[in-house]
Amino acid sequence: MSKTNTGRFFEDYRLGEMIDHAVPRTVSGGERALNHMLYPARHALYSSDAFAQGCGLSASPLDDLIVFHIVFGKSVPDISLNAIANLGYADCRWLAPVWPGDTLRSTSEVIGLKQNSNGKSGVVYVRTTGTNQHGQEVLQFVRWVMVRRGDPDAPAPETVIPELKDSVAASDLVVPKGLDFTDYDFTLAGEPHRLRDYTVGEVVDHVDGVTVEEAEHMLATRLWQNTAKVHFDATAREDGKRLIYGGHVISLARALTFNGLANAQMLVAINGGAHANPCFAGDTVRAWSEVLDTAPLDAPGVGAIRLRLVATTGGEVGALKGDDGKYLPHVLLDLDYWALMPT
Amino acid sequence: MSKTNTGRFFEDYRLGEMIDHAVPRTVSGGERALNHMLYPARHALYSSDAFAQGCGLSASPLDDLIVFHIVFGKSVPDISLNAIANLGYADCRWLAPVWPGDTLRSTSEVIGLKQNSNGKSGVVYVRTTGTNQHGQEVLQFVRWVMVRRGDPDAPAPETVIPELKDSVAASDLVVPKGLDFTDYDFTLAGEPHRLRDYTVGEVVDHVDGVTVEEAEHMLATRLWQNTAKVHFDATAREDGKRLIYGGHVISLARALTFNGLANAQMLVAINGGAHANPCFAGDTVRAWSEVLDTAPLDAPGVGAIRLRLVATTGGEVGALKGDDGKYLPHVLLDLDYWALMPT
Amino acid sequence: MSKTNTGRFFEDYRLGEMIDHAVPRTVSGGERALNHMLYPARHALYSSDAFAQGCGLSASPLDDLIVFHIVFGKSVPDISLNAIANLGYADCRWLAPVWPGDTLRSTSEVIGLKQNSNGKSGVVYVRTTGTNQHGQEVLQFVRWVMVRRGDPDAPAPETVIPELKDSVAASDLVVPKGLDFTDYDFTLAGEPHRLRDYTVGEVVDHVDGVTVEEAEHMLATRLWQNTAKVHFDATAREDGKRLIYGGHVISLARALTFNGLANAQMLVAINGGAHANPCFAGDTVRAWSEVLDTAPLDAPGVGAIRLRLVATTGGEVGALKGDDGKYLPHVLLDLDYWALMPT
Known part of the structure; x- marks a missing residue:
């Protein structure tokens, strides 16, 4: 056997x-540091113990x-x-x-x-x-x-x-115990925009792009102990290309949203998502978001924002699908999620 | 808006x-480990809690x-x-x-x-x-x-x-509280040379070279949460090249100085510096230093050494500028700094 | 001088x-996280404090x-x-x-x-x-x-x-104090096979392959503060290639053994080893193992398995040397070691 x-x-x-x-x-703190190294992650609540403590948590999760x-x-x-x-x-x-x-x-x-x-x-x-x-x-x-x-x-x-369900209801979102955005420091968080500043249908271009190298996505995917062959073995696919783990694209795109959504601090739900096209080393990943919904929550100063996060390798901001209803070739990811934001 | x-x-x-x-x-300890991974950093005071404790500190900073x-x-x-x-x-x-x-x-x-x-x-x-x-x-x-x-x-x-000021005066250097090089262990530090063994004008060739990859400098620059576009986005510059963050070259060159300046333990001041030419992936970075000055300090066994650190992609050790007064094309960095060294 | x-x-x-x-x-925990990032390492005892505690240790070493x-x-x-x-x-x-x-x-x-x-x-x-x-x-x-x-x-x-000695005698193996595999959790460890399920002479193909990038092996080798020139300086060898540190191949191959030897938890001895051929960036590293011996040990539920670990860039599983007695060109590593396994 x-x-x-x-x-x-x-x-x-x-x-x-x-x-x-x-x-x-x-x-450990090692994984936190690596997340900063692998993705341009700047959301303050995940970067600073002091900031997280100012939001009612014991430390930065x-x-x-x-x-x-x-x-x-x-x-x-x-x-x-x-x-x-x-x-x-x-x-x-x-x-x-x-x-x-x-x-x-x-x-x-x-x-x-x-x-x-x-x-x-x-x-x-x-x-x-x-x-x-x-x-x-x-x-x-x-x-x-x-x-x-x-x-x-x-x-x-x-x-x-x-x-x-098509999506997680706002009432089913779980807010971390103790979370309190009453004294939220918008200056240290990086942007002044709060939940009411975002309107449903609004599209935010996150501007920056990151070119991906083979070493980077393999380091990341290994770190998460995902050992699926196609990500690591250049001989596994006929075209000799290593497929980038879809989650790597999610983390890259989410990190890019800092520029325009710095206050969408904590992810609380993913409603659905599609890896529209494969991502390969050499691609320069960009991102845009569309505001899908907002909702009040019980925790002090905390509301929820529902966002569509689209990762691309270029193309027009806001363009998602062609006339045939299929994702445009430059679209990598179409993710629908809820995040927590100060109200 | x-x-x-x-x-x-x-x-x-x-x-x-x-x-x-x-x-x-x-x-956290994560950042320390990453610094070792990204640069060939071997200065003992930043590598070992026990060594730092032997120098009067509570742990390795x-x-x-x-x-x-x-x-x-x-x-x-x-x-x-x-x-x-x-x-x-x-x-x-x-x-x-x-x-x-x-x-x-x-x-x-x-x-x-x-x-x-x-x-x-x-x-x-x-x-x-x-x-x-x-x-x-x-x-x-x-x-x-x-x-x-x-x-x-x-x-x-x-x-x-x-x-x-052209430079920080030795009397303005701040020595970490408690620092004491009286029982400094030169064997564990890696070299026997103390402050008096260096003479002003002396040039040290640090011998080793490190070839830089795209993935490495992007990992480093992201780790420091520096998100300037030119370092990450291959489409941002007309030549399609990603510019390596100048600080990455500083850290690489400083780490290379271990070979010849293993006892220049702590940086206490940078007097000035110029990124003479851009650095790109594929470059093999080398370094040499010139001793500019030395100064006694109040802390026990601790003195200061002022160094010019030059990072290059080759060329003659000691050669910095051409007849036109401009940096030679292989010079990447010209940095003037003070470090602490046992006397 | x-x-x-x-x-x-x-x-x-x-x-x-x-x-x-x-x-x-x-x-620190940083080095542990980096080991997961650099190698597809999944042995549970090195991944989880809780698992290691279930094996009688105070935490994951x-x-x-x-x-x-x-x-x-x-x-x-x-x-x-x-x-x-x-x-x-x-x-x-x-x-x-x-x-x-x-x-x-x-x-x-x-x-x-x-x-x-x-x-x-x-x-x-x-x-x-x-x-x-x-x-x-x-x-x-x-x-x-x-x-x-x-x-x-x-x-x-x-x-x-x-x-x-040609090999370390089983009686000279040092079992970590407190190690106890009596309540070993095979489900969390990833495989059901215990020491008695392996027979001397059995060959296990570890199936997966990992393509190595320049950035990866340099990050790893630097992390271990091994500064030998040939690993880092593309100009150091006449062929312009950087030689991958032999230990990097050992860690890669050992990590690949998880698939088939998930319960060969702790290394306790290396009997001998040869870096049969140099490894370079672009190589896709694979591994197979041969069971050389098994031995009972004093610790509760703990036995020793002696394994030959062969890393290759392809070729037939089990093929090691040619008719001339020399290692086949696709063989990178031939390592003979003892590991601890539940009995």
Whole structure:
């Protein structure tokens, strides 16, 4: 029997099954520093303990996307090693901050299965949960991937497609305990704009561009212990190109939003997202945002802003899809998320 | 109104104005490890808690150039985003060590203004100060940049050019509290040479060369949260080249000086400096130093050495300027600084 | 007199001489995070404090190869700066875990000398020891290098060749104090295979490949404060190529073994090793292992597995040498080591 992981096939998943993902991870100030090194990240709450304390937290938590990448990365060997395509995510919510010293684990529940009509593959829906060393849930998201069948004779499972909301309701957003933007320091945060200064439909061009090198995306993807072959092995794809991990593009684009959205401090939910086109080394990544919604929240001085974040390799700001309804070739990412902002 | 920062223009500065720069930063052991990864840094006092404790400090402080880069980086969006040229620095002094866990902030005072005769730009002089979370000043320096005018009809300000010393007097150098080189361990430090072994006019060839990659300088410059476009965006310059942040060359060259100046432990002042020629990926950076002065100091066993640090991409050691008085094309950096050395 | 280190020549070594290597180093969570970033490292005991505590340790120690690289790197300026070749290592044992906050030092004893018959060089054997800030030994290894003679007239030393064992006996392996695999969590570790599931002679293909970039190996080698010129200076070799530090290949290959040897948690000894062929940027590194031996140990639930780790740039799994007895051109590394595994 081979001792190496060849990944699961479609027929290996059972509805309701819980999968414990391997390799828990303790994070430290090292991961925080690396996040600054890998992405042009400048949101003050993730940069300064003093600033975070001024916002009612005990210290600066780890960037929300660090948590996302680590929890996601752990699920790759069990969920997407044989994936033909990552089809989407939904209902992603951050549930508690992660601090230096915390240890993260990740588990997934199979919540839906649908064999494709060609019988050669199927769609697996999982709800992945990240927990800390106290068993407290820190992140939860649903994703669905198309997975190959290994055994052509295995019976097809009953089709179950989970009901997924189009977006997380503002009332379901979890505000970190103690968060208080009453004494928020707009000068140190970098911009004066508060929630009421943004109007639905407004588009913000984040101006800057970052050219990506092979070494950079591989360093990042490894840091999150995501070991999917296509990101690291130049011989894995026919065109000899390494595919940049989609999450790397998310972190790059989110960091670029500082210029215009410096006060969209904490991510609290991702409503959905699409990696519209692959990103490769040599691409210069740019970003623009569209304000989709705003909502009041219970925490003092804290409101929510819903944003579409679009990463591109150029093209016109605001242009997303062509007449055929397909993403324009220069669009890399179309992400719909909620962030917390002072009111 | 655009929400993104387009930077200040010459007419936006007022003499005596204080500018609080955004995005305070908490540093940790992560930044120290990264400094070792990015530069061939081997000075023992910044590498080992035990060695620093043997020199009277409570632990190993963060490398002085980490502090410089972070404080400088914060000032970029307010001072040099529309800069045509970084003209110089002067009177740079480190005032207190920075420890893991400290949070750094940065402010600048406008101390001089001089509109150029063409009316299209002007020179802005600022004194930038870095402070820690206790409000204690850790670094101060003056720099002056040429900035574009945005509004051609704005009135020219009164010309005020600050008086700047050619160099920091030895009596103005601040020695970290408690520093004591009486029991200095020359073996662990790496070289036997003490202050009296260096003579004014002596030139030291630091021998080693380091070839720079695009990924490396971008990782470093991002780590210091310096987001100036030309360093990251291959499409920003007509020649398609990314300009390497001048501070990256300073850190590289300073690290190379270990070989011959292993006991020039702490930087205490920069008297002045010029980025003689731009540095690009693919360059192999070398360094040589000239001893400019030495001075006794009050702390036990501690003296000061004034050094010219020249970074090059080759050429003859000791060769700096041509017959025309201009820097030779292979000279990248000409930096004049004071460091502390056992006597 | 030149102040820079030109390295020692063969005639500068004396049998029995103790050399204290410079630049002690304090490690932190930063180094741990960087190890994850530089290598696809996933062994759970080095990733999670909680997992390590479940194995009887107080926290997750630093990866054994971090310790090896740091202790080795310190010896380079005194031992191998003028080396013509690194000939081999033997009798390498880890003696105690290294924790964040520890400060590492390195010393070498000259245990053998043999002038070559051509009189132009000689072989120097040293036993290098790494110690922590408490003076406790954490690592010890023997290596031998061929070093140039500087002075043709210096007398040849008496030839002394140390007796070196072919391998470390299982009874000489040092198990970290408190290590207990009785409640080992195979799910979190990533694989179900325990010591008895491996049979001597079994070959494991670790499947994945990692393409190496110049920036990556230079970042790594600098992090370990190994400043040997050939790794950093593109002008140092006639072919303009930078040679990748052999230890970088060891760490890459060891990390790749996770897939198939996830439970070979801690390295306790290296019996010997050869860098069969040089590695350069652009190479895609793969790995396979052969089980050489297994042995019971005294600690609860802990056994030892002896493995041959072969790093390659392709070729057939299991193929090592040609008919001429020489390593095949695609073989980079042939390493023989002991690791601890749950029984």
